[in-house]
């Protein structure tokens with residue numbers, strides 16, 4: 001199973017459930033389409049993140 005880091009709580013708990021990605025810790029849900037767009041956006045616009 002593919003697990004991704006949750007953008008809200010930061011835990012490695014974001015799992016694909018059909019058309020959605022769902023965090024099992026904070027229960028955030030995001031569509032696969034929005035998730036893909038969001039991750040791509042972050043990569044392009046903020047290449048030097050994670051300074052903390």
Ligand SMILES: [Zn+2]
Pocket residue numbers: 006007008009010011013023024025026027028
């Ligand atoms: Zn979460």
